[in-house]
Amino acid sequence: MTTSPRLSRATFASTVGTALEWYDFSLYGTASALVFAHVFFPSGNEFAATLASLGTFAVGFFARPIGGIIIGLLGDRVGRRQMLFVTLLLMAVSSTAIGLLPTHSSIGIWAPVILVVLRIFQGLGAGGEYAGAMLLSAEHAVDEHRGLNAAIPSLGNAIGALLATAVFFVTESALTQEQFLAWGWRIPFLLSLVLAIAAFIIRLRVSESPEFQAAGGAPRTQRIQLLEVLRRGGRRIPLAMLMSIAPNVLSYLPSVYALTYLANQVGAPAGVGLLGVIIANALKIVTVPIAGWLSDRFGGRIIMIIGSLAGAVLVFPFFVMLDTGTPVVIWAAFVLIFTLCCDMTLASQATMLSTLFEVDVRYASVTFSRELIGAIVGGSIPFVAAALTGALDGRPWLVAAYCAVLCAICAAGTWALPEQKQSPAGDGRRVTV
DSSP states (O other): OOOOOSSOHHHHHHHHHHHHHHHHHHHHHHHHHHTHHHHTOOOSOHHHHHHHHHHHHHHHHHHHHHHHHHHHHHHHHHOHHHHHHHHHHHHHHHHHHHHHOOOHHHHTTHHHHHHHHHHHHHHHHHHHHHHHHHHHHHHHSOGGGHHHHHHTHHHHHHHHHHHHHHHHHHHHHHSOHHHIIIIITHHHHHHHHHHHHHHHHHHHTOOOOHHHHHHTOSOTTOOOOHHHHHHHHTTHHHHHHHHTHHHHHHHHIIIIIHHHHIIIIIOOOHHHHHHHHHHHHHHHHHHHHHHHHHHHHHOHHHHHHHHHHHHHHHHHHHHHHHHTOOHHHHHHHHIIIIIIIHHHHHHHHHHHHHHHSOGGGHHHHHHHHHHHHIIIIIHHHHHHHHHHHHHTTTOOHHHHHHHHHHHHHHHHHHHHSOOEEEOTTOSSOEEEO
């Protein structure tokens, strides 16, 4: 009797590719905060230049739903594997081009204009990457390990962010400030081309999804349109959108807004919050696989509900722990929300989405529901949180209540979703239980 491996080759290839793509996406965020204001937006007003630089980061964020829908529709027609090469190409070419882009002092206003265009292409690629990687991994896995394989690609996000931070830090530390701003900042972006080649080679060794092949994909003479995807998804589409709320809240509240809160309200050194994010990301190497295994063992729905409700309750002590100003307590707060609660929701989300829709509309259905909520909820969390904190003169309780309500809505939407299992024939059909 042959025993199927817990983790497939497709899962490894998908995770490596996702890590390298999120290396590029995260690298841009770091550079937009520390470098781009000096080399692409030298307006004479440092604050205005920084805002303009960070604005280009947001452009990529809001380009993700568009890329997700386009790539998802194509992925349901020509296959997951092919589109994952497209997303990798989009990210690698964009990042390499940023590393070669002349500065404002060389070509004037065209420098920031081209930078924005390249950031849009990064966002388009990122929008279709995670869903494709998750589906390729899940659809290669046997049923008893489907949740584990679907969850692992989310680990690529954390690995990519850690790698980007490390490369940027080493490059900056090895050079003087003048050297780094003159040319050193380009090195991490140019390195993305080398990493992309490695990812291409790894992904070439992975076959197309067996479920997609068994279902035959969408007929080549038929184009699956977005309206058709929404019609066939029915109520599962809006419920899947609700299910995607908590993963965004529990990701971007600690990793983005908490850094601002620590600096402005608590007065903690910037390095304390950044180290908290690094620690929380590093621990995901352990917690993401465990959460995926739990989803296989008990079902994705119950793990998502537990993670969402835990986040709704623990967001209040999260801010209490931040307010202590004590580094160890702050780091524990990040692990509590950004690692434990967030990873339960991410892993269970991947498990459920991988079986919620018919295989020939699955890619588009997943990207539509996941990426649109990512832009709306994830993209707005820092701004809404800052406004609510200001409304209470720096106290965080409106923010905590807002996030708790969002997590509770996620739990309710997840409860209303039908439980899905694969057809015994393995043809991508859903069986509602």
